[in-house]
Amino acid sequence: xxxxxxxxxxxxxxxxxxxxxxxxxxxxxxxxxxxxxxxxxxxxxxxxxxxxxxxxxxxxxxxxxxxxxxxxxxxxxxxxxxxxxxxxxxxxxxxxxxxxxxxxxxxxxxxxxxxxxxxxxxxxxxxxxxxxxxxxxxxxxxxxxxxxxxxxxxxxxxxxxxxxxxxxxxxxxxxxxxxxxxxxxxxxxxxxxxxxxxxxxxxxxxxxxxxxxxxxxxxxxxxxxxxxxxxxxxxxxxxxxxxxxxxxxxxxxxxxxxxxxxxxxxxxxxxxxxxxxxxxxxxxxxxxxxxxxxxxxxxxxxxxxxxxxxxxxxxxxxxxxxxxxxxxxxxxxxxxxxxx
Amino acid sequence: xxxxxxxxxxxxxxxxxxxxxxxxxxxxxxxxxxxxxxxxxxxxxxxxxxxxxxxxxxxxxxxxxxxxxxxxxxxxxxxxxxxxxxxxxxxxxxxxxxxxxxxxxxxxxxxxxxxxxxxxxxxxxxxxxxxxxxxxxxxxxxxxxxxxxxxxxxxxxxxxxxxxxxxxxxxxxxxxxxxxxxxxxxxxxxxxxxxxxxxxxxxxxxxxxxxxxxxxxxxxxxxxxxxxxxxxxxxxxxxxxxxxxxxxxxx
Numbered sequence: 001x002x003x004x005x006x007x008x009x010x011x012x013x014x015x016x017x018x019x020x021x022x023x024x025x026x027x028x029x030x031x032x033x034x035x036x037x038x039x040x041x042x043x044x045x046x047x048x049x050x051x052x053x054x055x056x057x058x059x060x061x062x063x064x065x066x067x068x069x070x071x072x073x074x075x076x077x078x079x080x081x082x083x084x085x086x087x088x089x090x091x092x093x094x095x096x097x098x099x100x101x102x103x104x105x106x107x108x109x110x111x112x113x114x115x116x117x118x119x120x121x122x123x124x125x126x127x128x129x130x131x132x133x134x135x136x137x138x139x140x141x142x143x144x145x146x147x148x149x150x151x152x153x154x155x156x157x158x159x160x161x162x163x164x165x166x167x168x169x170x171x172x173x174x175x176x177x178x179x180x181x182x183x184x185x186x187x188x189x190x191x192x193x194x195x196x197x198x199x200x201x202x203x204x205x206x207x208x209x210x211x212x213x214x215x216x217x218x219x220x221x222x223x224x225x226x227x228x229x230x231x232x233x234x235x236x237x238x239x240x241x242x243x244x245x246x247x248x249x250x251x252x253x254x255x256x257x258x259x260x261x262x263x264x265x266x267x268x269x270x271x272x273x274x275x276x277x278x279x280x281x282x283x284x285x286x287x288x289x290x291x292x293x294x295x296x297x298x299x300x301x302x303x304x305x306x307x308x309x310x311x312x313x314x315x316x317x318x319x320x321x322x323x324x325x326x327x328x329x330x331x332x333x334x335x336x337x338x339x340x
Numbered sequence: 341x342x343x344x345x346x347x348x349x350x351x352x353x354x355x356x357x358x359x360x361x362x363x364x365x366x367x368x369x370x371x372x373x374x375x376x377x378x379x380x381x382x383x384x385x386x387x388x389x390x391x392x393x394x395x396x397x398x399x400x401x402x403x404x405x406x407x408x409x410x411x412x413x414x415x416x417x418x419x420x421x422x423x424x425x426x427x428x429x430x431x432x433x434x435x436x437x438x439x440x441x442x443x444x445x446x447x448x449x450x451x452x453x454x455x456x457x458x459x460x461x462x463x464x465x466x467x468x469x470x471x472x473x474x475x476x477x478x479x480x481x482x483x484x485x486x487x488x489x490x491x492x493x494x495x496x497x498x499x500x501x502x503x504x505x506x507x508x509x510x511x512x513x514x515x516x517x518x519x520x521x522x523x524x525x526x527x528x529x530x531x532x533x534x535x536x537x538x539x540x541x542x543x544x545x546x547x548x549x550x551x552x553x554x555x556x557x558x559x560x561x562x563x564x565x566x567x568x569x570x571x572x573x574x575x576x577x578x579x580x581x582x583x584x585x586x587x588x589x590x591x
Binding site for chain 2: 203204206207208209210211212214215218219221222223224225226227228229232233236
């Protein structure tokens with residue numbers, strides 16, 4: 001009875017979502033992978049132009065936007081060990097910041113982005129502070145509940161379209177100029193932000209702050225025993241991730257020129273989790289790859305069968321079973337081979 | 341008599357009707373290695389949890405260096421200089437040995453709300469971490485992944501991490517648990533060196549080690565302290581002999 005009573009209890013309370021004990025990709029491997037992905041993504045407009053396929057550019061923008069959202073979720077899920085099931089709410093809040101400000105005559109994208117970041121961060125701060133009082137399954141449930149609250153709030157907001165959503169009269173402007181009406185400019189805007197977010201988060205996870213976050217993920221009790229209280233670190237990560245997802249929402253609103261509560265359903269949150277797990281948790285670059293792979297597979301499988309979700313499900317099961325660590329784990333095993 | 345560094349009064353912890361810690365009072369003088377022994381199930385680890393702040397007591401008080409720490413959690417107690425090690429090795433397997441210790445240095449060296457400079461390259465953190473590793477003779481293992489160490493080395497790392505917190509008082513929870521003969525000899529030598537710089541509360545099963553190291557010994561049986569004194573006094577205490585040592589001799 002005297003042996004490790006509360007140690008055991010403390011571990012049992014947490015769900016084991018630790019990705020893999022060792023880093024999936026070395027720092028260099030991750031750089032190479034990110035370089036390849038960014039080069040491919042960044043050159044898609046050239047391909048669209050060469051093939052004279054403007055829809056490809058739209059797809060590329062969508063991929064980029066969800067890559068931003070998945071990337072931000074990876075900070076929470078893969079580094080913060082917080083299974084947030086309400087991440088789509090932040091995308092929706094960011095999108096509504098655009099729609100609501102635009103409806104009130106404020107169309108500048110910088111102002112809209114600032115508002116999106118503020119609203120998302122405040123929502124994350126409040127809901128995160130409450131959610132982090134719980135752990136494991138309860139954390140999942142409570143973030144889901146907050147996400148649904150945001151969803152139903154927007155559904156009931158009839159002044160801005162309610163359930164039907166709201167169509168934007170035009171895209172956001174930059175200092176009064178309508179440059180974003182060009183799909184190409186919008187794409188490179190989103191792409192630039194993705195690269196910025198990736199570089200920023202990569203520095204962040206290696207920093208003092210990120211090290212505390214990673215340590216807490218691996219062994220919460222140990223971190224407390226050396227003097228760290230996990231709460232402020234996890235909350236800060238939650239807020240940063242929420243703000244980044246909010247910016248993804250700004251781009252999504254502009255890409256679709258339409259905003260609706262459907263952006264923030266719990267199914268969307270679930271898809272974001274799938275993207276991160278699919279790509280490999282706790283690798284950042286994996287989240288980007290996961291988002292791209294998920295959306296492309298979705299499009300591709302939908303061409304064959306209307307039951308494409310079944311096939312996607314099967315693929316996911318196989319991936320999780322056979323490649324611990326998702327796409328990033330798979331690639332690292334292919335390239336690294338014997339790396340222990 | 342010097343003022344005690346750690347002063348525990350009437351500490352209690354019970355789970356329902358079962359009193360796991362029953363009215364424990366204890367003084368640990370600075371510079372002393374104070375061992376707590378007792379048969380299996382005596383409540384030694386529960387007491388360590390209470391002293392370290394990971395388990396809240398039902399009643400009683402604890403003072404550290406004159407300050408009331410009764411209501412403080414584990415992290416706050418560490419900042420005041422009271423650190424613990426774990427009976428079941430609790431290290432960051434995925435990090436290097438150096439980073440395990442550097443993390444503990446980081447916890448007391450300025451804000452950890454720094455978002456851009458890579459922590460692993462902070463020389464000052466790493467230097468102090470290396471000093472702690474050197475004291476447990478793990479400095480040649482600094483770049484290894486902590487999870488790849490042998491069991492004995494992991495036990496050494498446990499102590500290095502506690503040292504790296506900068507604590508004045510170390511609560512060592514069965515540091516010899518699961519170690520072989522040679523590993524335990526290394527650890528006993530380490531603890532003997534620790535006595536010159538640190539106050540230590542040692543919970544340990546290995547009687548040979550306890551009587552070789554301890555300045556004072558307390559005996560815990562069914563959550564109660566039945567005796568406290570020098571190793572000699574405790575060894576000769578009739579109540580202790582019947583409750584504990586006799587049991588071992590009989591076995």
